[in-house]
Amino acid sequence: MTTATESAPRPGPGPAPMSATGVTTAVRAPVVTGLGVVAPTGADTATHWASVLDGASALGRITLFDPSPYPVRLAGQVPGFAAKERVPSRLIQQTDRWTHLGLAAAEAALADAGVQPGELPEYEMAVVTASSSGGTEFGQHEMENLYQHSPEWVGAYQSIAWFYAATTGQISIRHGMRGPCGVLCCEQAGGLDAIGQSRRLVRTGAKLVMTGGTDASLCPYGLTAQLSTGQLSTVQDPARAYLPFDAEAGGYLPGEGGALLVVEDADAAEARGAQHRYGRILGYAAGFDPPPGSGRGPVLARTVRAALTDAGLEPGEVDVVFADALGVPAADRAEAAALAEVFGPRAVPVTAPKTLTGRLYGGGAALDAATALLALRDQTIPHTVGPAAPAPGYEIDLVLGEPRPRELRTALVVARGYGGFNAALVLGHPDAPAPGEK
Template structure:
């Protein structure tokens, strides 16, 4: 397949000369997911269709209607996180610190050898330090205010993981957090690209989540969208006629995104892929005469990448598992790409939806698909429901010539995001920031 081409220019310099903007490159991945700890363990499970959905063991789920979830197997914080940080931070941050460490090692970068103010951190968070917060609230109402630890003030906070990663690795450039539920991982990567275009040379980005505790699950139940089916093989079936909602999960992925020239200068390899385009939008309020904006969001991301829909080789779907939402997503994809116009997959059926970590894990999985030229299948669903005009990849992975992948994410409350990723040899920049 001949890679598509596009042009983009940076703002004019003092001499009035514009220079091409190269797409940032992803040089490192750190994955801690229900499908495994480590990039290759996760990828092996995805290709095998090996589900990590099982009964919740982090607490007793017996009193709750949802008893299944995706849990990171064998994660022991003291083996991966400095002991002093364990008591000061939530499990969500423990997972983030471990993922960041793995991503840095995978990228072969030594932060101490690079300018500290040219390295940034942007992560996604959904509910912050939920489990830590629950325990401190228990101390408050079961005992007294002086039982609440001082670290409650930071451990629950949405930016805690960003801050701890920044401190631990000396990444002192612009830092931030995006709280857009399931869409946040793509928004964080989009912000990472923006920071690189404005001077950062390296950005640690992505997200993790760990809201599997009674407080976290109770909060999630209020959406009315979680599946209460007790059979792990039938509980989360996006786009299927028997779809009944989704299952929660924990974990996620962090990515090292670098300026392409800076990565080459330090001798980095070609990396996993390039960030070609990104867009975000927000659905109108319920009852509005305006419809969902997902199709427009996808078109905007493609325009940002300078690509036509025909250039997309695979879509990693949001796949909520709620019939109305699945129908709307299938319609949006058919509108942009044509009926069954592009292979669609949703490996998240193996893990559950990871909220702040979910879209980042989808992006990492899409990069692995580009690397190995294979579309992972969607485990669980038997076939798209009647009227869903999508080419849902089922049964087994599909070999294909992959140059470009689209990742779609929607967050509770109306968040929409789309990210276009390219093969590492496809140096196609996006358009200038809007």
């Protein structure tokens, strides 16, 4: 294990706190004390985790609208989600489904953490979420009113419901969280960027941060926008449509939902008697791929190394990798090569539970992080459903067939977003000593 100090390179969180003498000092890693999952695999955390361990795919024909005219007709939808049962009625009319999912996930995360926001200093609670598509469905309906009728038909809430920061704002207002608030718009990588930002906020004075992300772009307008990337799978068999790292990989399926996490200062969590801790945020880094034709390759391997350096870990100390797993052959090949470069060929178990849900964009990496924390809690690596085996030349130990029990002290979550975003997050078991802590 490398020696980690606060003067070591810090690719993700920015400057470390300093003592009165101006010397950087070690700080405790923030802890995750609450999870709120609203995903295709389950509208609550327990159901999601059970589905993941059972390998129960949630991919199926889209029912939120008629997908018949479109080449992609399959997706992951949150089952049985009724906004009226989990969101105040006035907010349902003012916000998009993506925000409904986020509000429900935040409420669940707070309950799981045993937090009563009204009992905590309002300016020491922050909110930072990830968003990709914003309020797509709400925006579609208002555009229909505009084009089919006139501007007078467009509702006043269009001005805020579509906005990327709407979910952050509504969570902040509903729970009186008046500390630093923000939103990261980095497509699939945004969920890790939001969690990385939550660590920065804790290190600069926040005691509690609601973070993560959700997405809900399953509407005609949203699907049409996604089709423009050329990366979605048009296979009509749900069992064969999304096969990352497989020789038959031909794209991915979209999905909706995500996860919100309660991240707390470790000392503050202990002082309030937090019910439980899922894990620690040990390291984070982000990168951006150079443009095609530049002659430079992807930076994912460098991003992963930077996250490990930030965590004070050697590659051999990572126990499992939750892969980005785009399902596009060129992207899969690049990710497999990056992992083999950093860890060695087949040197660390790799898994991609997102084959059960589809890619959730702003909510996807946050859900992966939540799933990784559950894996650390239960000492079990969930398997990847769908692929038969890694394609020839992919030097990764892809966990297939069934969950793999294993002692887990650390987990790496990798995410990439359309256009070149990439991020890496290192999570640690709550009872394992974190490098560099006093």
